[in-house]
Amino acid sequence: MRELSASLLEWYDQHARIMPWRTAPADRKAGVLPDPYAVWLSEVMLQQTTVAAVREYHRKFLQLWPTVTALAQAEDADIMAAWAGLGYYARARNLLKCARQVVADHHGQFPDTYEALLTLPGIGPYTAAAIAAIAFDRPETVVDGNVERVMARLYDIHTPLPAAKPALTAQASALTPDKRPGDYAQAVMDLGATICTPRNPACGICPWRDPCAARRAGTAAELPKKTPKKKTPTRRGIAYVARRADGAWLLETRPETGLLGGMLGWPGTDWGDAPTPAPPIAADWTMLDAEARHTFTHFHLRLQIMTARVAQTCVPARGQFIAAGEFSPSALPTAMRKVYDLAAVTLRHD
Template structure:
């Protein structure tokens, strides 16, 4: 028996047997028992969950997934949705380019693929917003193809299983090779989810529960006593700090001045407050002339590549103002939940009593 076959024979059955008993109950997942009864995953729900889970926790995604699949139960429903409605429902989940690509991808699938997701990795890669990981996950989970699905949980399991001390991200190719060597032809979707579940529940970043791990016997890091220090990571550079100003204006009847941010860039396509650029020294850019008052306190928010500190300024919104840009939203049409988190923080700091 070759080394690759030996690894598959040793690891995959043990892990699948563990998964059959301990699989997490997730709203987008077909349980092992349902799968054994012939229930097949819905590619739409698999795709939706994988897009939402990018750089986001399962706990944060659950409510969004339920809401999206209730409002738009099929890819055709989502394709026909208004952009603003989808962006509003996505608000708070972060990484807003995902929401824009969600709509683009839904429309391509609905109008160019007759509402059916392609069933192979290469074809999936051609869809908007789908990269190598997402294509592999959909291929494996939705269509039963033996693709190598690599997320942070899988990387951690592989680093410990083979006692790999090369720091991430340099270790990624080596970790993927190991993962590929163990990916089975039988139940590859369940296997991919089993490795991710193992990393999320037992082979956790801190204090891994090695004593109850189904892979404790072949795990080299457990034998060497190095599991808790793996995977190693290259230290990240400190994030720079940027500053900005946002302007919150309210009319006597409660209407508010907002703007839809450009599709490209941070918070693209999202509803927010007019404001300055975000730089080391932002230039004031009030939307109209007024006696703007600076609120005490400030808004702090962290993006992937920098920390942001916002000053909040307020003024009454003139009754007859026609803004050069943005929109005046009536009080009953405004939902704070439609705002991205950083803009919601500015609103919460303001907290106008009459709204």
């Protein structure tokens, strides 16, 4: 066990990827640990999200809100707008809750134990272990998709996920060293991200190629096994884009919970098999030829788009008008942004 973690740490010393929220192995050895706030922010953003997608958002958030105290004082709408496009918007809502709880209950300092971190909103088993290990060098075991894949291959475990999760977690835990646990956590994930990849694993240059049971058995590329998923259905809906004579747009803030919760969007119908028209304001609506297509985690969406120019005095049944100068399309989640891109062409305002 000790030799396995030691050999991986040696590999990591040479191959650690550079990320803004990460402290290099050499600096960590000198006792330098990263800012827990920056680590927390990165780990929440990285939940089910690629490093490439996270970089720019992390930079922007640190610039706008340099500390957890600053973030806790932000307006909800500003956080949601800054998060727009990154997806899984419950993360942004929980981000704010968590920041405010850290300020209220922990004097603005992140707790430094797995158990205490786990009590915070948006911090589950993975993220609590990651922050404890990476920001505080505690010997906690991170188990993400990378670690599951690496363990399944290292021990040639054929039980399909998610049933295999406890066994994979147990193996990962047994390998976690007391020394440099933060580097080790990042090392296993880097190994999974760069060498022990889902497709075409680079077993030939893997630091664990000799002890790897799946490589010996020739099964590496087919692991981990996963239980098959249902295929995604298609739902349809109608989105209404109204523009007032002064250029203002009719938008609404979606309910706090559920799909795109708390985000800005166009008023519209429910999304289902056959939507019933539900215009948010009386107007002469025009149907666009093009429809907006978007795929969410568990369904495809096809949105028919209705546009209208409305009089200055019109009072909407739903939503509220937002002045042209105060509306930024970048504050929209992607599905709504696609609607905007198609509708805006026909609703220019001079």
